[in-house]
Amino acid sequence: MSSPVGLWPDNADDEYRAARTALWQAEQDLRDALEAVAEARRALPPGALLRDDYALREGPADPGLDQPEVTRSLRDLFGEHRTLVVYHLMFAPGAPEACPMCSMWVDGLHGVSHHLARHTAFAVVAEASVAELRAWGRRRGWDGLRLISAGGTTFGRDVGAVRPDGTLRPGLTVLRREDDGVRHCYTAFADWSEADRERGIDLYSPVWQVLDLLPQGRGDWYAANDYAGRLRG
Template sequence: MPRIPPEVLVPARADEKYRAARLDLLRQERALSEQAEEVAAARRALPPGPVLDDYEFTEETADGTLRRSRLTELFGEHRTLVVYHLMFKRGAGEACPMCSMWVDGLQGVHRHLARHTALAVIAGAEPAALRAWGRTRGWHDLRLLSCGENTFNRDLGAETDAGDPRPAFSVLRLDGSDVRFHHTMHASFPPDGAERGIDLLSPVWQVLDLLPQGRGDWYAGNDYVVG
């Protein structure tokens, strides 16, 4: 890709005050990009994590039957597995609106991800409730699995001791016949980080941050999304 000269970022009719501010912002954007590359490299270089149990999950198939799958089976032909821990408790009428927004994005890009990794959405809700919610949202191509009968979410830090779910992405990898934990990214950085931990994985937040008004106190809703 040809190198873009800084001048193209500044409209010809911009005054010097705007030009100086925009070029200063460009320097900050470059520094942020370089730091992001360093963090990504450090994440990839993490040493092998602990071996996980071969948990059993349940999902409702298209014909309404229940299928049970072990964690090792979720990898399919891949050596890595990305899990989105969906905030959807047993007995709840619907999933978390913000979590659902993230999974909307995964539905949109799943074909690209499938070239590189396996992908699953896991929650504590009943299999039938998960599939019904997936149909409502249009998640026709994602595996929606219930962990309501095991401790998977709690063991990976995606559920509190009281049983309350936490939104998170986890990356697991196969090491021979074992599943090893690689990395979990939560919605906020513990112990007291800003709640932007997994925001980089959703284009919604990135576009809102481009706007002059920013993201404000907006919160996603389930009422305006039709599958």
């Protein structure tokens, strides 16, 4: 086994050095496993073709602008890109606010959205109305994000973000624009199962990755909507 360099102060004792070296190897093994999973994800066979007649509604990219909403097809959301990443925001029509955990995930994606735009289209989709999404985006400071209302369409149900009983699921979907339509590539939800809730998309939020570095770990912490750094009235 090769030895790590620079991972501890010079006065670290042998017990710490040995334990950190073993952890360093485990971290490399985890990296290799993640890369293998990513390769398998990319190698999935072609997914189902989706309808392209959803009457999706969009407000302006800057939620502070009072511009009329427009109707978009699913294909319209791709712009110049071949791929589209959708975050399924748990925000029901008439709800006072969006899911705090979902909003945390979108906060992180918003922070890197200008980097993502070099490679793929990205949109936040919810069942709430455009006006509700625009108001929430303004409070969170989500300037530049495409906020899409799928309310009144079957898009959420078709990709599993809306359960048959109408309850919502937080997650991510990747779509690809083909000559014959829009093809589903991949969907991941926070709730892998009833016994393993809210861990399915942890890798896509920097918050969990940093909390897991701490000696005390993430504990039972849960995001809230009353302290976000860019929260606006």
